[in-house]
Amino acid sequence: MTGTGPRPRCVVVGAGTVGSACAWYLQRRGARVTLIDSELPGQSTSYGNAGCISKTSVFPFSVPGVIRKVPSWLLDPTGPLRIRWAQLPRVAPWLYRFWRAGSARRVRQIVAAQASLMEPVLRDFDDILQGTGSEFLREARGAILLYESEKAFAAEAWKFRERERLGLEWRRLAPEELRKMEPAVRLNGGVALHETLWQHVTDPAGLTRRFADDAVQRGAKWLQDRVTGVTAQASGVRVSTQSGRSIGAELLVLATGVWSNRLLGQLGYRVPLAAKRGYHVMYAQPTVELKYPVMSASRHVLLIPMRHGLRVAGTAEFAAIDAPPDYARARALVESARHFMPELGGTGISQWMGQRPMTPDSLPVLGALPRHPKVLCAFGHGHYGLTQGPTTGRIISRLAFGEDPVIDLSPFAVTRF
Ligand SMILES: Cc1cc2nc3c(=O)[nH]c(=O)nc-3n(C[C@H](O)[C@H](O)[C@H](O)COP(=O)(O)OP(=O)(O)OC[C@H]3O[C@@H](n4cnc5c(N)ncnc54)[C@H](O)[C@@H]3O)c2cc1C
Incomplete structure (x- = not known):
């Protein structure tokens, strides 16, 4: 499954389940990956969640009458x-x-979008669990x-x-x-x-760590540091870190969870997160x-x-x-x-x-920034970041290699707010 084109140099910021899965898919495709987090992989929100791979959770939290x-x-x-x-x-x-976001019409649209993202999650879990030898961390009893x-x-x-x-x-x-x-x-x-159809992971932090470790074993670089600055041009991106590093790349993946506005803001965007x-x-x-x-x-x-x-x-x-x-x-x-x-x-x-x-509509933010096509968003997964982590990683790797993401990403665009 190695890409046939040139091997893009990618910086992934954030080593939660989402960022670690992005790093893993990108590395397996043959990209040259640097994964950066100020914490060790899987130590933030991805550490202590309920571990459920909840494929049928397609409803937003805002539905008619919830208020x-x-x-x-x-x-x-x-x-x-x-x-x-x-x-x-x-x-x-x-x-x-x-x-x-809780009107009947919006809820129908959100359910359709969420269902399209949930549809492949079990296959993608099979894939990454097999690829990282982590099947022992999953139960499939519903x-x-x-x-x-x-x-x-x-x-x-x-x-x-x-x-x-x-x-x-x-x-x-x-x-x-x-x-x-x-x-x-x-x-x-x-x-x-x-x-x-529900499955569950018996150690979400341990699993995230395995995604990151396996990416590193396949050649990705790991850097424990805080990203403090981001710039992006048509040709590529540059990040600077707290310890004084400056790293250039062709692509930047923002998998920075709840902290995403801090770096997005430097590029002139803000998401209601x-x-x-x-x-x-x-x-x-x-x-x-x-x-x-x-x-x-x-x-x-x-x-x-x-x-x-x-x-x-x-x-x-x-x-x-x-x-x-x-x-x-x-x-x-x-x-x-x-x-x-x-x-x-x-x-x-x-x-x-x-x-x-x-996000207010319970959908994550996925895909390139409109004015900065070299910056890919992979955050805002709310209650389902474990469930959708591997699928997000696969989608991001397809975008990085210039391929069709397979699902329609317009409901997940940063511009939808
Ligand atoms: C109680 C609870 C139960 C849950 N149960 C489930 C469940 O059963 N199933 C499910 O699918 N989901 C569940 N979730 C949701 C899930 O945990 C999250 O959606 C998921 O962990 C988000 O992953 P992430 O990788 O986006 O974020 P995180 O795990 O928070 O990772 C983001 C990383 O980015 C790093 N970072 C941010 N900014 C910078 C920077 N400038 N420089 C360097 N690093 C940076 C942070 O240090 C962090 O490690 C639950 C959540 C909670 C709180």
């Missing part, structure tokens, strides 16, 4: 949403765009989804009809079936589904064993069996990028999960916070 639920979410201390009030003036324009009542499920039934139309599988579980699959889960009169924080609690020795990821759609909490213990993940908190974490949000996740798993607990507890790079 009406916001006040009750904000008033509930264990609820799924929090806005730090000092942040409201900065978040308000983003929330306005979020609300605008996931269990819970609704707290028939009414709550009925309110979202349209999503499942739409999923069926797109050929995305799921099935309803009888209570005794759920008991057999996951004895620790209490249904309490609610509804359980099996999302059969919110830091939508999530948290996790890990039990190295949990009191309950799980076989499947279990997600409460009503409570927005996920429990995931990981290589190093049981992870409870979720929540949405809007705060400034540099604000300190509020681990009360992590504790609230556990409290919320105990509604459907009362025995949840354990020892060897650790907590973590990560910042999802979130």
Whole structure:
């Protein structure tokens, strides 16, 4: 699969799942790659996510009626949403765009675009897991989804009809079936589904590290440094770093997650990107064993069996990028999960916070900058950066070699805002 043309020199900034996958695909195609991050690979948002490869997650977070639920979410201390009030003036324009993205017509367009990007994710995972010898880090059992009542499920039934139309599988579980699959889960009169197409990664940070390490073994250069400056001309790009390096290349890939506006701004662009924080609690020795990821759609909490213990993940908190974490949000996740798993607990507890790079329409930003065609965007994956990392890497490598990206990238353009 090596490119036949010249081998472009590419700088990839950001070694999260997205940037590491870009580096891996570019290197395998024969590009000359330098991967730069101020942290080690996979130590930022890609470190502690829920690990789900959720191919059927094609719906945006802004859908008709969602705004009406916001006040009750904000008033509930264990609820799924929090806005730090000092942040409201900065978040308000983003929330306005979020609300605008939730019209029935926009939602249909967003679902179609997201489905086109989700369609190849399992194939691309097969490819990169095989190529990096990482298959042992993936489970392909699907996931269990819970609704707290028939009414709550009925309110979202349209999503499942739409999923069926797109050929995305799921099935309803009888209570005794759920008991057999996951004895620790209490249904309490609610509804359980099996999302059969979901897979999960048991160590997202370790997997990201493997993508980056394998790219380096294939010849990519790794540089731990902060990129402080970017310039781009028709002929190529140049980045400068905190330690005083200046690196020229033909192509620059911006895979800088929630921090992307800092470098984009130097080129005269700005994207409405919110830091939508999530948290996790890990039990190295949990009191309950799980076989499947279990997600409460009503409570927005996920429990995931990981290589190093049981992870409870979720929540949405809007705060400034540099604000300190509020681990009360992590504790609230556990409290919320105990509604459907009362025995949840354990020892060897650790907590973590990560910042999802979130656009108002829930779609990532992919492709070249209009006035700087040598700069390729690969950020803004929000809740699905693990799921879409390998596919993004493949698409970016095709663009780098002047090939058709296979899917229509116009819904993902930086200019759409
Ligand atoms: C609680 C939680 C649960 C989640 N669960 C899932 C899930 O189940 N499935 C899923 O698909 N997604 C999930 N996500 C989302 C997923 O984690 C993110 O979408 C993904 O990690 C984003 O990857 P990234 O590579 O874009 O960003 P990051 O991992 O944040 O990487 C960006 C990197 O860029 C570097 N960087 C930025 N600026 C510079 C600079 N100037 N110089 C050098 N380096 C720079 C940063 O140091 C960072 O390492 C979850 C997120 C959270 C918070």
